[in-house]
Amino acid sequence: MSEQTGAPVVVIGAGPVGLAAAAHLAERGVEFTVLESGPSVAAAIEEWRHVKLFSPWRYDIDSAARRLLERSGWTEPDLGKLPTGGDLIDSYLAPLTKTPELDGRIRYDAPVVAVTRVGFDRIRTTGREAAPFLIRLADGTELLASAVIDAAGTWREPNVLGGSGIPARGEVETVEGVAHALPDVLGADRDRYAGRRTAVVGAGHSAATTLLDLGQLAKEVPGTEVVWVVRGTDQARTYGGGEADELPARGALGSRLKKLVQSGRVELVSSFRIEAIARAADSRVRLVSGEREVVADTVVNSTGFRPDHGMVSELRLDLDPILGSTRALAPLIDPNKHSCGTVPPHGVDELAHPEPGYYAVGAKSYGRAPTFLLATGYEQARSVVAALAGDWEAARDVQLDLPETGVCSSNLAYGDTADTAGGCCGPGPQAVEVSAPAGRGLATGISGGLLTVVEDKSSGCCG
Structure with a gap:
């Protein structure tokens, strides 16, 4: 040509x-x-x-x-x-x-x-x-x-926060209160999140990465509050395949996040479809779903x-x-x-x-x-x-050998059920030694959906 x-x-x-x-x-x-x-x-x-x-x-x-x-x-x-x-x-x-x-x-x-x-x-x-x-x-x-x-x-081109695929009412007007995915919570952006309340919206691995970093920040700085906002009722897709994942660092991500939610350091708000976003009287951001609302100092858009x-x-x-x-x-x-x-x-x-x-x-x-x-x-x-x-x-002559996630059911992709009758994991996990320094995130991935994982205070993304 x-x-x-x-x-x-x-x-x-x-x-x-x-x-x-x-x-x-x-x-x-x-x-x-x-x-x-x-x-x-x-x-x-x-x-x-x-x-x-x-x-x-x-x-x-x-x-x-x-x-x-x-x-x-x-x-x-x-x-x-x-x-x-x-x-x-x-x-x-x-x-x-x-x-x-x-x-x-x-x-x-x-x-x-x-x-x-x-x-x-x-x-x-x-x-x-x-x-x-x-x-x-x-x-x-x-x-x-x-x-x-x-x-x-x-x-x-991040997705919108609105739960129906278009911007929520007031979303454009409150853009200053919304942060892009994967902020440097433990580094350059620390002051924006330390001692404040943050809502992370999204059920993907970039959301998980930010939640894990915020959870670590909450341990270090009193008054730091974290809320996780999702549309679905089951977080099986986000929690992933754990030890069945052929990338150990990716599998560890969901396991760490699940423990963080169970510990109470992250408040999970599920079945929350954002319909409107507005400024509260104290200038914080209000996310509204029907009669329910979530109020935070900053909203992190991790919707993909x-x-x-x-x-x-x-x-x-x-x-x-x-x-x-x-x-x-x-x-x-x-x-x-x-x-x-x-x-x-x-x-x-x-x-x-x-x-x-x-x-x-x-x-x-x-x-x-x-x-x-x-x-x-x-x-x-x-x-x-x-x-x-x-x-x-x-x-x-295309060749592609991707590491399996260990999430077996097709229903787990976007469904709200943990039923595993619909799929198969593919090849079994292979042993891979993973080492990572404490303190920062594990992630791999470039755009379409940043995946993340955490090991010993580390979080990560899609690769």
Whole structure:
């Protein structure tokens, strides 16, 4: 495709999956440019650099990226250790950008606002496939591309707090009282939470990470109160598979959270569908559900994320009406049926749209499904790049071996029952030695749903 148009492949996003795509493009000799909206590599991860991933390094390094790094004299980290978000940047992604193959190919502070075809809106068909892509940046700059790999992620698009999928009444007006997921409760953001009452909304692993950190803060600072607000009646999905999880750090997360709730240091408010948000007379935030309400100094939105397809609205996309992923991928990642470990291998065919040459990879490819893992994104990137290079045999030889969560029932994905009649755990857990320093979080994961785990005062996220 690059030869046809004379333009490079453009990768949107310089996070782990975007840079994996860049590494594979470099290996195959395909011209490319990476556009990063932030001022530095992996700007989204920079915001949660304090969180420790629950997946060890062995799952966090792309194969092509490893080869480029090794040729530059890079020292591989201990593959059994659990990196923080900061480690991921400092020890892996930042060195990757300095390799000869990627150096000078990444453009920072370059947010993309629109992607279309030169001379073609979404309606026009004849000759469309031969036209290069036109990419417009926020500063008005325009670039041409032979193909687009969209690894922009979903971190900037959190779900709303409203329990019906739209903002609760008053949610927009009370935005100052709402914090983004994964605040640095025990570090930079400590003063906002110490000695105050915090409500954490959400039933995923990013919520669990924050709750565990707040629980630790409550032990250290008198007067610190924590309330966990969820829509469902059963927290089996959040508590996870425990010792049956093939990632011990991930399995430990739910077990620690369950004990924290049972200890009374976290107040659990279930069956609470947020209908309205308002300021109380003392300036605190009021969450309202029918006749019930929760009042807190700060509300942490840990409800997950959703993709923003606005910038590609003039491209021809075939999106699943429920998840917002491709229609072909949706049944493979449906969180009502699949946990992280039961997603089957998938690549370029499942990621393809009616618009030839445009592929969303990484967390954005999953739409609103929260089960994305880094290893999934790396295989997506490898498959898509192989296809763009014309190597369809390699593109369709997809391999994906994800660690099972140990949550056996499909009913546990979003249901309110603990009935385990509906599913199976997959392969049994493997023994993996996990060590983590006391005091900070364990997490692994990049957007679509940050998973987290805690071991000895540590919490974590999705990988």
